[in-house]
Amino acid sequence: MHAFASDSAELTREFGITVGRWTQYESAADLPFGAMWCVIPPGGRSTVDQHPDRELFVVVRGSAEVQVPGGPAKAVSVGEAVLMDCQEPHVLVNTSAEAPLVALSMYWIPEEAAESDVA
C-alpha cells in the first residue's frame, strides 16, 4: 500500500498554476497514465492547455470550472470528473473566491493514437 497526499506534494509552477507531478513518487512509477495534483488558489486559473493526451480531471477539494475556449464551460464540483478529448483545448478555473482547488489530473496517449504514431 502506497499513499500520496496533495498537501505534502512537492509543487512546481506550470500552466499558470501549481502542480504536484506524481513522478516524485517512486512507487507510482509504472501507472498506465501520468498523474499530477493540480492546486489552484482562489480565483486562479490555468493557461490554455492542449495536447495529444486524453486527460481526466477529478475534483477532490473546492469547486472548478473547465472551460473550452470558444466552446462550452462545465462547472465541476467535488465528486465529479471531467474527461477531455485529445487536442481539446482547456482551462481549469478555481471558481471559489475563498477556497483552494485541488484536482487530480490523469493523462495518457490513447492506444489508437500511439499505434498510428508507430505505423
Place this chain on the structure above:
Amino acid sequence: MHAFASDSAELTREFGITVGRWTQYESAADLPFGAMWCVIPPGGRSTVDQHPDRELFVVVRGSAEVQVPGGPAKAVSVGEAVLMDCQEPHVLVNTSAEAPLVALSMYWIPEEAAESDVA
C-alpha cells in the same frame, strides 16, 4: 468534454458497499483502466477484496481508512490517494459517523502481469 458525477451515477451493491461502475458511461469506454465510484454510508465498510489488478483509491468526499487484514491500516482524507499492489487484500472503511464517503477507484492489470499471462 465529458462529465461524470458520483451523485447521479447508477449504483449497484457490490463488495458490501455501493459502487457506480463507469461502464455506465459510454464516453468512458476506452480508458486505460477500469473505474468506479465507491459510495459508503457513515460507519460502513467493504468486504475484503483481493484481485490481480492494481487499484488506486482517490478520496473525493468524507474520510476513509484502507485496511490490509493482518497488516497496516492507512487513514485517507480528501486530497489523498492510496495505491494497492496486485493481490494485496484490502478493506475500504468510512471512518465518519456522519458523512458519506465517496472515493474513485481505478484499477488495471499491470503490463508485466498481462504479458506473463499471455506467455
